[in-house]
Amino acid sequence: MSNKKWPTNLSISDSNPMLSEQNRSILRQSIEPFNTDGQVVAYWKFSKEYVKSGTIETGDLVLQDASGNGNDLVMQTFGDSRSVETENILKWSNSTYGNASNGQSLEFVNDKHAPVGCYFSTSDNAMINKEKFKEGFTIEAIVKLPPNFEPNKHSWMGILTRQGQASAINKLAGEKEILSTLSISNLREVQWTSHPTNLNVNETNWSFSLESKEEWYYISVVNDGNQTKLYVNGITDFRNTEAQVVGIDAVEGFGWNVGASMWSNEIDTLFSGKIQEIRITNRAIKREGWLMKSSQEGYTANGTNEQLALITASKNYNFLFLPDPQKTVRYQPEIFFTQMEWIADQKDSHNIAMTAFLGDMVDQSHAPEEWIVSDLGVEILDKQNIPYLVIAGNHDYGIGDPYLIYYGPDRYSEKEYYKGSSPSGFSSYGIIEAGSYHYLFLMVDMQHMMEDITWAKQIVKNHPNLPTILVSHEILAIAGDGISPQDTDRGNMLWNELVNEYDQIFMTVSGHNHGSVHRIMKNANGNKVIQMLVDYQSSFAGGNGWMRFAEFDEEMNKINFRSYSPWVENLPEEERTYFDVKHLTSPNDQFEIEINFKERFSFYIQSLS
Incomplete structure (x- = not known):
């Protein structure tokens, strides 16, 4: 192979600059998250125990913020509320992460092609609507994908989304039609993409594909006021952004969605599957303070x-x-x-x-x-x-x-x-x-x-x-x-x-x-x-x-x-x-x-x- 145009004397050693530490090491469970402590801003438990008012059947369910900070979630209906499919869009489930006997979750049965769908949004006076998390944040979500996940029905479905779009605050680079969203891609990857307060473009963290549709996943996004890492079941991969990222920017008068992504101020894809808990803090928190302190025992179901x-x-x-x-x-x-x-x-x-x-x-x-x-x-x-x-x-x-x-x-x-x-x-x-x-x-x-x-x-x-x-x-x-x-x-x-x-x-x-x-x-x-x-x-x-x-x-x-x-x-x-x-x-x-x-x-x- 004498006609090669590039040098071939690259050694396989940690000291070689062409094989940097980033290129040599996938960040695994042994890599600790940032060592600061955060205070809980919002904590949503999708259980009947935290119903503040209303019901699923009457379409006016309100879930109380378990943190005591008043960031209540209000049920929203998207599309034709008269559709007979409305009756099956949301339902309580006893399925939980780790099969806890005393827990509950909320099952969403949304579909891009259905005439109606349901999600939640924060109340108008919720304090989290104004929070920009400039000192960091930890977002935790315990979710399960639908057993019939199909890209044409569920791709880019939102778990947690900040309402509004970056163009409203003169950010015109990248995906200016959104602000921040934690969603599931067409390949069942978890994506956290966000317009931070210090940049004019959104930065994105990815997970690997969630291969199994039969198990629960614990997702955490951790930012120390400078960098962001995305974890699944306590494990991260090489797909984290390297940019300096400060905060989560906001548009005045807009809140958050749970169970819906947005594009150009319009509801995009509604979540399908189960959500057990979502918790957000105003700083990074240590691993020992996470909702789930370690991954599930054993190994993936597949x-x-x-x-x-x-x-x-x-x-x-x-x-x-x-x-x-x-x-x-x-x-x-x-x-x-x-x-x-x-x-x-x-x-x-x-x-x-x-x-x-x-x-x-x-x-x-x-x-x-x-x-x-x-x-x-x-x-x-x-x-x-x-x-x-x-x-x-x-x-x-x-x-x-x-x-x-x-x-x-x-x-x-x-x-x-x-x-x-x-x-x-x-x-x-x-x-x-x-x-x-x-x-x-x-x-x-x-x-x-x-x-x-x-x-x-x-x-x-x-x-x-x-x-x-x-x-x-x-x-x-x-x-x-x-x-x-x-x-x-x-x-x-x-x-x-x-x-x-x-x-x-x-x-x-x-x-x-x-x-x-x-x-x-x-x-x-x-x-x-x-x-x-x-x-x-x-x-x-x-x-x-x-x-x-x-x-x-x-x-x-x-x-x-x-x-x-x-x-x-x-x-x-x-x-x-x-x-x-x-x-x-x-x-x-x-x-x-x-x-x-x-x-x-x-x-x-x-x-x-």
Whole structure:
């Protein structure tokens, strides 16, 4: 790879300035919040015990401020109050964080498309309406997402929102249509975005995606009068703003909403799910003073730290798919290096025949240090002669084609399994022997798909007798319900031009769209095609080292799919957080698919050309 334009002597050491402390360490539970004490400004407990007046049924419910400061919440109805759906929008629930036997919560059943919705706002004379929190603040919320969370119904739903918009106080940069809001994104991330008193633009803190819809989450936003951190179940990630942030600006005459976001002074998305408590203080408070002093016991519902075999019989073999590593490469390279070292060490013991990278090898194509980190990691495989192939993602394209400098044809010049590339240099293919077969891996570039598709067709025409796995950065997406696979334009093109017509293509794998999902399609010959999307970049720690294994079991005629993190495996138990699990166990992360190899690969004739 002598044509690289950037230095490659970056060492993997804490002292190297190109790998700063920020880039080397994800802020985990061990990082303490700011050590100051705050006084409670407002404390809302969503329990019948704190009903001041009215009822849900009559639409005039008022909840008393448990702090005694008079910041009462008044029920509001948005839309057509005569709709029959009004009866089910709000209801009391006995479900609580930690399943406390004596607690209650309030369930919101709002929907963007419903004719009516309900939320709460602070009373006109509430003292919190004028508070600007210039000495800091702590916002705590105990919430549960709806079991049917769908982006088209619930994305950007507000938990807590300051009414008004920044343009009213002459702040015209950033999102001037809002002031401050704690909300849930389309990817189920918690977002705190706020216009502080000292800046003319809003600053934003993000969490990772809240993967489970079945558990409670304790959210805290802590500001010490200077910087802000966002925590989920006592744990923070790398997505905190680094800006100096003082206070939460306000517009005179406007209050706060609970259960509704706003845009341009209009109600935007109403909350759906359950809220148990919200508490706000006028300074940062120590961890020991939080409502929930530690995360829930055990680990997230969609994972386990039990020992699960990645290969179940010595004759079986694995194909390994490494989803979009962009966030780990950028923010915590040691996760990426740990993945590479594990593959190099475990290739033989786990019969890993091929590793395929699903694209986005970096997060910023213009950042040389990210390409260097990515290159250093993959060179671990080179040194051990580990078979791998790489495809570009949308983050990998840039001036001077840095992807080709690092992952173009020259990289594979001495690798026997590598068989060639497209005229653009971005698409490629390789042939590898595993079990009873030789498999063809066809890597088709997303940006150059139109010009490379003719080349790709010729490759499969030239190898009609080899089982083929097609990899491209984008093939599948996830539908609005958050769980179902959805077609994309690029995926449709690949299906129509390649997959459907050429029977030897029995699997497609892609990343790009956040989350994981799979499905089985039937091609023109009526045979199964497995399609899989896997992308963990919006999950905790930018993917936390999770990789997708496909264990081929020819004797049992099935493929076992598992998601495993060697990074978490290597973490000392006392350093693991609630979200650190070795194995993801949701139905789209751990599953098996039956496949009669002899029948499905009846076309097979060994060919290495």
